[in-house]
Amino acid sequence: MTEFRQTRQGYVDALIELATEIPELLVLDADVAKATKTADFQKKFPSRHINCGTAEQNELSVAAGLALEGFLPFATTFAMFATARAGDQLRNSIAYPKLNVKVAATHGGITTGGDGASHQACEDIAIARALPNMTVLVPGDYEEARRATLAAARHVGPVYLRFGRDTYPVVPALHGEFVIGRAKLLRNGGDVTLVSTGIMAGEALRAAEQLAAAGISARVLHYPTIKPFDAEPLLRAARQTRGLVTAEEHSIIGGLGEAAAAAILEAGLGTPLRRIGVRDVFGESGQAGDLLDKFGLRAANIAQAAQALLRPAAVPA
Amino acid sequence: MTALLAPTPTVDLARLRGKARAIRREILRMVHAGQSGHPGGSLGVADLVTALYYAVLRHDPQNPRWAQRDRFILSKGHCSPVIYAVLADCGYFPPGDLATFRRPGSHLQGHPCSAKTPGIEASTGTLGLGLSTACGMALGGMLRGGSHYYYALCGDGEQQEGQIWEAAMFANKYHLSNLIAFTDRNRLQTDGDTEDVMPLDPLPEKWRAFGWHSWEIDGHDFTQILAAVARAKREHDGRPTMIIANTTKGKGVSFMEGAAAWHSGPPSDAQLALALEELAHD
Numbered sequence: 001m002t003e004f005r006q007t008r009q010g011y012v013d014a015l016i017e018l019a020t021e022i023p024e025l026l027v028l029d030a031d032v033a034k035a036t037k038t039a040d041f042q043k044k045f046p047s048r049h050i051n052c053g054t055a056e057q058n059e060l061s062v063a064a065g066l067a068l069e070g071f072l073p074f075a076t077t078f079a080m081f082a083t084a085r086a087g088d089q090l091r092n093s094i095a096y097p098k099l100n101v102k103v104a105a106t107h108g109g110i111t112t113g114g115d116g117a118s119h120q121a122c123e124d125i126a127i128a129r130a131l132p133n134m135t136v137l138v139p140g141d142y143e144e145a146r147r148a149t150l151a152a153a154r155h156v157g158p159v160y161l162r163f164g165r166d167t168y169p170v171v172p173a174l175h176g177e178f179v180i181g182r183a184k185l186l187r188n189g190g191d192v193t194l195v196s197t198g199i200m201a202g203e204a205l206r207a208a209e210q211l212a213a214a215g216i217s218a219r220v221l222h223y224p225t226i227k228p229f230d231a232e233p234l235l236r237a238a239r240q241t242r243g244l245v246t247a248e249e250h251s252i253i254g255g256l257g258e259a260a261a262a263a264i265l266e267a268g269l270g271t272p273l274r275r276i277g278v279r280d281v282f283g284e285s286g287q288a289g290d291l292l293d294k295f296g297l298r299a300a301n302i303a304q305a306a307q308a309l310l311r312p313a314a315v316p317a
Numbered sequence: 318m319t320a321l322l323a324p325t326p327t328v329d330l331a332r333l334r335g336k337a338r339a340i341r342r343e344i345l346r347m348v349h350a351g352q353s354g355h356p357g358g359s360l361g362v363a364d365l366v367t368a369l370y371y372a373v374l375r376h377d378p379q380n381p382r383w384a385q386r387d388r389f390i391l392s393k394g395h396c397s398p399v400i401y402a403v404l405a406d407c408g409y410f411p412p413g414d415l416a417t418f419r420r421p422g423s424h425l426q427g428h429p430c431s432a433k434t435p436g437i438e439a440s441t442g443t444l445g446l447g448l449s450t451a452c453g454m455a456l457g458g459m460l461r462g463g464s465h466y467y468y469a470l471c472g473d474g475e476q477q478e479g480q481i482w483e484a485a486m487f488a489n490k491y492h493l494s495n496l497i498a499f500t501d502r503n504r505l506q507t508d509g510d511t512e513d514v515m516p517l518d519p520l521p522e523k524w525r526a527f528g529w530h531s532w533e534i535d536g537h538d539f540t541q542i543l544a545a546v547a548r549a550k551r552e553h554d555g556r557p558t559m560i561i562a563n564t565t566k567g568k569g570v571s572f573m574e575g576a577a578a579w580h581s582g583p584p585s586d587a588q589l590a591l592a593l594e595e596l597a598h599d
Binding site: 089 | 460
């Protein structure tokens, strides 16, 4: 029986772990403390939880000010607000002066669910990734989220951490050491490579099982760090396997798929690549699982893309 | 302790006036050398910034990260020439750097960046960020139990940004009485009179409604500026202060005073010479 847990809970559990060790750690929120789970931190450390109200622009600039004073602020809100509503502050208050602010964004991606397109950030990774100085972490389950948070706290410089709203399957393969900037080889294989970030790791592993049943050996590479991008294992896979499928709960524009495609082409390789992601459309209201089905973000979609890649017709003569 | 630029009990007003005139001359030379920049607003706040750096702030140019220093945040970042001129004169970096303003390779960016220029406390530029950053810094100072102050300088046009009022609520909630802010109330913004573009009056009433101390002064009268700071410190009752400083944009240069057109853009060679001549004496 698969266990389901929240990535945002992994984030806040890590903050509670860190609070004693790092007295400078402060948690900021913007009137969504129950939804982001920072209310759990607030219960234990009330004087170190700063609720900025529904004012995310101020929240991010206040976090910058606290970092300038030597504190370690974790500015927490929904991904939509962290990157879009407060995009200027993310850029000019935090990234440009390279301040030691951690921006923790929950409710990333389509699985935000019932709130619909207005709250389903599917471009946040693209925005954060385009900012110089910004490190971008997209963990795939509770434990990886916890470890990513611990790593972010010890990293000096701005970090964008992306978590989801829903409960997501626990993926034991993700639970090894978390090193910022290092991809994880989740499964070896020689025919095709599946490249995941965030919660798509579990779908990619299931896709590899489905492909194995069809006699196809799939490698699974997972990118909990989108930036800096660990190109080396990807390029090795591009040389050693016949094609790659990227999978992200994000727009196909500006995220993992484009980072991977650029790395492959700039290395002079022409390995075929397909991108699984939200295909340049807005989301809609629904249960998270139904939306993963509807937007084609399932293991079956990844496996189908891989099989299509391997068909001779997929590679023009 | 190295030589501190500490406020003196008796302030030499003639010295401040001389400093402000020298700062204004540097502002014009910088904008002329960079062939771009914002002379009008920079000239308008030269008296305020001079008063703060030479008669109010406790700071140490030899030790820009001294923990107990008073901090100054230029929320209206486009007036960077004034802060650069003051920081250079205080010794934060060589005065020769000023000629590199807005040039490739210079640390003197069009809008100030804390990662590049010694003495710049916070990166500002897009309007509204600076006051929020100052709030975060002031909260940090309070959490550490410091007795130093945080001074912020906002534009009046800048207060059309929603973020300013987010910061206003935040400073009230967290009782940031260590935050003393100024509004450069010159009544002009890029497209003209603030009351035509987007009315701001009555500003002191707005700030008081947000829980701040707020009153008006003449932003070119050193005695009033220093008295206002003293009053803000005296009223240390858990409320932040916003001093509305009535100023003249372009102050000190006859053809720039009160002219919205001098919000940005360099003077010609002839205009520079004329302006420097006007600023040569009281």
